[in-house]
Structures are given as C-alpha cells and as structure tokens.
Amino acid sequence: MNPQEIVFIVALAIGALLRTFAPYIRKCVEGSLTWGDFEYKYLAIFLVSYIVAIIVALQLFILTPLPEGNDLTVFAVGLLTGWGSTGLVNEVRKVFLPDPS
DSSP states (O other), rough: EEEEEHHHHHHHHHHHHHHHHHHHHHHHTTTOTTTTOOOOHHHHHHHHHHHHHHHHHHHHHHHHHSSSSSSHHHEEEEEHHHHHHHHHHHHHHHHHOOOOO
16 A cells, blocks of 8 residues: 555545544533533444545555545545545434434
C-alpha cells in the first residue's frame, strides 16, 4: 500500500466515527442526553460501515488508483466516504431494524 491509500483508509475511519458520534454529541449539547448515555449498539454500526467502506475502497483501488499529489484531497474524499457509508448503513438499519417505539 502506498501512503495515500493509508491516508484514505484512516480518513474512512475518522469519517465513520464522526458520523457515528455527531448525533450523540448534538443531543448531549442540546440537553436531551447526558454524557454517559451512549448506546454501544452504535459502535456496531460504525464497524459495519467501516468494513463496507474498506471493501468498496479496496475494490476501487484496483479499478481506479488514487490521484497522485495532494494528500488533503485524498483525506477529504476518504472522510466523506466514511461519513456517507455510515449514513447508508444507518438508513438500511432503519428499514430492516426499526426502533421499537
């Protein structure tokens, strides 16, 4: 693996973590949750979305190599891909595993 692929994979993890924790942090700031009320089922969503993003990224590396040059662009693309894959997994979870409320 070249250094840009490593930057991309790390950015995937950061994007997926940000998408996982952003709603929790927002609810804590608004006051509807306390800081200790994190539900660990959301870590499973992070892991699934990260694994899906890694599999897709490795397949894309075969078809289309990352552009040479700017690591910031590669990081931004990885961050947004991680964010998007977590959003996709969240929507699929809502369809197949609705919250009992």
